Amino acid sequence: MKKYLIVGLGNIGAEYVNTRHNIGFKVVDYIAENANVSFETAKLGAIAEYSIKGRKLILLKPNTYMNLSGKAVQYWMQKENIAKENVLVITDDLNLPFGTIRIKAKGSDGGHNGLKNIQLILNTTEYPRFRFGISDEFKKGQQVDYVLGEWNDEERAKLTERYKVAKEIVESFALAGLNETMNSFNGK
Secondary structure (H helix, E strand, O other): OEEEEEEEOOOOOHHHOOEHHHHHHHHHHHHHHHOOOOOEEEOOEEEEEEEEOOEEEEEEEEOOOHHHHHHHHHHHHHHHOOOHHHEEEEEEEOOOOOOOEEEEOOOOOOOOHHHHHHHHHHOOOOOOEEEEEOOOOOOOOOHHHHHOOEOOHHHHHHHHHHHHHHHHHHHHHHHOOHHHHHHHHOOO
16 A cells, blocks of 8 residues: 655644644645544554555654654655655745645745754755645734734634644645646645
């Protein structure tokens, strides 16, 4: 059975649960809930697994804090023998309008500490990533407060629809492949 590691980036702790920076955690939580599976605490994170059409999806929420995410990603890639092209890292992106999706096969860390650490630990920028736009609607000097702030009412109202699209993206990644998924979902 072909395996895929779906990594939702976020920070552990109750104070971070509903923040913009935790969109990766929220996406994999939504997917797990809809697949009727639960996360269990494991080494370097929380894991949930389910299968779809002969593919095994391993959902990972690293418990290493954002800036050390690479350690958990590397551990689970090695433990489950998953190639980097079958890893999808879900993260927030300040450079995209709210809810906009960008899926790429490789790229820079874009100043994101989670991606920066994954790149450092894996020693490559060539791994699939799914960036979820959180926009940049903050005043100069307010970036940290914005990223670690909670969604506003308008954003919150649109999140459920975005989670549904995110689930479709993850399952398309496993079933149709990265290129097809990029063609079908980028910019949506």
